Amino acid sequence: MGGQLKLQPRTEQKVIQVFMYLMTSIAVLVLVFILVVILKNGLPQLNLEFLTKNPADMGREGGILSTIVATIFLTFIALLVATPLGVGTAIYLTEYTVESRITRIIRFGAECLAGIPSIIFGLFGFILFVNKLKFGWSILSGGLTLAFMVLPTIIRTSEEAIKAVPPAYRLVSFSLGSTRWQTVTRVVLPSAIPGIVTGVILSIGRSIGETAAVIFTAGSALRMPTSLFSSSRTMSVHFYILAKEGVSMPKAYGTAAVLVISILVINIVTYYLMEKYIKRKS
Amino acid sequence: MKQRGILVRDFSHYYGENRSLNNINLDVYRNEILGIIGPARSGKSTFLACLNRLNDLIPGSRVEGKILVDDQDIYGPEVDVVALRRKLGMVFATPVPLPLTIYENIVFGVRLLGNNDRGELDRIVEDSLEKAGLWAEVKDRLHTSALKLSGGQQQRLCIARVLALKPQYIMLDEPTSGLDPISTMKIEDSLRTLKKDYTIILVTNNTKQAARVADRTAFFLMGELVEIDETRVVFTRPSDKRTEAYLEGKFG
Numbered sequence: 385m386g387g388q389l390k391l392q393p394r395t396e397q398k399v400i401q402v403f404m405y406l407m408t409s410i411a412v413l414v415l416v417f418i419l420v421v422i423l424k425n426g427l428p429q430l431n432l433e434f435l436t437k438n439p440a441d442m443g444r445e446g447g448i449l450s451t452i453v454a455t456i457f458l459t460f461i462a463l464l465v466a467t468p469l470g471v472g473t474a475i476y477l478t479e480y481t482v483e484s485r486i487t488r489i490i491r492f493g494a495e496c497l498a499g500i501p502s503i504i505f506g507l508f509g510f511i512l513f514v515n516k517l518k519f520g521w522s523i524l525s526g527g528l529t530l531a532f533m534v535l536p537t538i539i540r541t542s543e544e545a546i547k548a549v550p551p552a553y554r555l556v557s558f559s560l561g562s563t564r565w566q567t568v569t570r571v572v573l574p575s576a577i578p579g580i581v582t583g584v585i586l587s588i589g590r591s592i593g594e595t596a597a598v599i600f601t602a603g604s605a606l607r608m609p610t611s612l613f614s615s616s617r618t619m620s621v622h623f624y625i626l627a628k629e630g631v632s633m634p635k636a637y638g639t640a641a642v643l644v645i646s647i648l649v650i651n652i653v654t655y656y657l658m659e660k661y662i663k664r665k666s
Numbered sequence: 667m668k669q670r671g672i673l674v675r676d677f678s679h680y681y682g683e684n685r686s687l688n689n690i691n692l693d694v695y696r697n698e699i700l701g702i703i704g705p706a707r708s709g710k711s712t713f714l715a716c717l718n719r720l721n722d723l724i725p726g727s728r729v730e731g732k733i734l735v736d737d738q739d740i741y742g743p744e745v746d747v748v749a750l751r752r753k754l755g756m757v758f759a760t761p762v763p764l765p766l767t768i769y770e771n772i773v774f775g776v777r778l779l780g781n782n783d784r785g786e787l788d789r790i791v792e793d794s795l796e797k798a799g800l801w802a803e804v805k806d807r808l809h810t811s812a813l814k815l816s817g818g819q820q821q822r823l824c825i826a827r828v829l830a831l832k833p834q835y836i837m838l839d840e841p842t843s844g845l846d847p848i849s850t851m852k853i854e855d856s857l858r859t860l861k862k863d864y865t866i867i868l869v870t871n872n873t874k875q876a877a878r879v880a881d882r883t884a885f886f887l888m889g890e891l892v893e894i895d896e897t898r899v900v901f902t903r904p905s906d907k908r909t910e911a912y913l914e915g916k917f918g
Contacts, residue, residue: 482725552762556824559720560775561831563753570774575765 419644426641429634435642439606444632448514448639450608454523454616457609458602461527461589469531470538478546479541491543496534506531506600514601521615523617526602533597534587535651541586545579546572584631585654589647595620604639619643669696671865672717672837677731678708679716681724686712688889689731694835699866701897703873705717705917709889711759711871714837717867718754719747738833755828759840761820762813768804771812771823775831782847786837790830798826818849825856834862837867842875853880873913878899885909 390401437447449485473490479489509529519525551573557567573580595618603615617625619639626636672694687709694700702710715721716729719740723789735742740750752775763771772791781787791808793898795801800822804815810825821841828836838857857866857879870876876883877897883913884894885906893906903908 550762552758552760553764555720555723556758556762556764557774559721559751559756559758560719560827561748561779562747562775562778566778570778571764 398402407424421642422637425634425637426639426644429638431640433480434638438608439635442631443606443626443635447507448619448622448635450606451617451619451622452642454602454609455592455618455620456619457523457616458598459588459600460529461523461612462591463584463587465531466535466538466587466642467529470583471550471580473535473544475568475572476483477543479564479572489585494539497532502533502598503521503593503596503600505529506597506604508532509597509601519614520604521605522613523602523609523616524612526598526616526618529597529601530591530594531584533594534590537587537590541583542580545576545583548579549575556593568645578662580639581654581658582588585651588650590645592643593620594618594620595624599624668698670694671696671723671736673734675732675734677716677733678688678729679712679729679768680726682726682729685718686889690891691890692884692894693758694865694867695867697863698867698881699861699863699879700885701864701876702867702869702886702894703871703912704886705912706871708886709878710871712889713886714839714869716864717835717837718734718751718756719745720751724748724818731785752831753836754835755832756830757821757824757828757836757838757841759843761817761824761844763815763820763823765811767809768812768815768823769808772827774827794819794826794829795823796856797829797856797860798822799852800826814849817881818845818852820838821845821849821853822856825853829860833864835865835867837869839869840871841868843871847874850875872899885912 390637397624433449435452436449438450439448473494477487477490492493506529509525509532513519513525513528514521553571553575554567557571598618601622602618602621604617604621605615606614606617606622609616610644620643623636623639625645626639628631670693674690674692674694676687677687677690690713700812702713704710707858711731712721715724717733717735717740721727721729730812735750735753738745764774766774767862769791772794773787776787776790795804800819802836803819804823812820813824825836825841842853845853854875857868859893860866861881868876868880879899882895883897883900885892885900885904885908891907893900893904895905900909904913
């Protein structure tokens, strides 16, 4: 076939360029489309009241304050648990062991964890945290479930970041009389921080947006959470229920807009801070 | 009066099945500069790594024989490896400043011991940079990134960083291999001065450098010590044909 379809090199170049341009445009267009639809329908809903009042009448009236608070708490707990676990695992895999069957099994396990659908995590969290450990539908159950869901992301990004630290830094650190732990804390981690933070940000995004795993474990109560053991509804669960039960489409769009905007803001702020951090270092 | 600082006896080193050092016997005297010359892969760098046990970090590394540093068997069971590495400071071929300020690079090793006294750290920084011949050039920008220094300055920074550890031995692994002649000259000058207070082992693949600064010179070839003697003797009347051939540039 290649023999028959022969184009001038220059024409071929053009065709490929146009093709690539099209592919890229489609990807960007999808993003733009989502943003436009959500912001167009959601932004008119947004006002101070929407952000500062609790939902009333199943969400038909009032704002979404309790769901914002629930989302923040849940995400906070998830990262509080997943970050030390994930970074610790990554440090162990890269600094404290040599590549072996065991490290490969651990890594393979983490990869498999990443491939499990979130609803299965929901089921796992429901069985373990809600029932077995009797945490009930609560912020704690939801947060822990999310922690395990984002753990592989944090392990993998941290591992990549740690591996990217030049080996010469470690050698110098050891030669100046540091222990392995001192090398990790004073040389390796400071250099790997931007990469590790990227993983944490990705995980925040996933936690905020997660629905299936949360609805099984944190429940869907609309009250303002008062403790770790309060059943509560996050923004994404709220959106799901409002839209699916046909409670109020305008309120659903408003919630979606807040979700999308907050994720955008988190990303932008973090990248800005990272830029500054990297500039200060070098 | 020549006092022995390091004694190496029947020492061999293996990476897995490959023998990288074969039955080395030599002494290092206090306050001398011992030059080690030899072609690539002759075991020079491995030898340095064995002296401060950086070779421990390489999987499959194994040693036979003995190395005594100040009468202590450094492969003995109760050796404090961290203390050993402070005693035998190491400067690598490529200057590797850590991604910190000039100041923090110098005090890195001092802080590891938990010493954070500002006044003392300041004094150590000035003293170390002065000895490494870098103070005048950087004293106004101690708190800027060390990565911004030129290659030659970076290497002198690495020497200063080692001096801050208050070592007794300084080992340099081809420290000027990537530097221009002027930077090289500055480093060689510092070495001549440092000799008064330290014992220096200088690995170099530049035989002329050994001739310029070393008191004694050892010639390594394929993991073996071919000969070791006063530099003057090695360069004018080598006792081994292979040394002569290497110095004449017949291989290398």
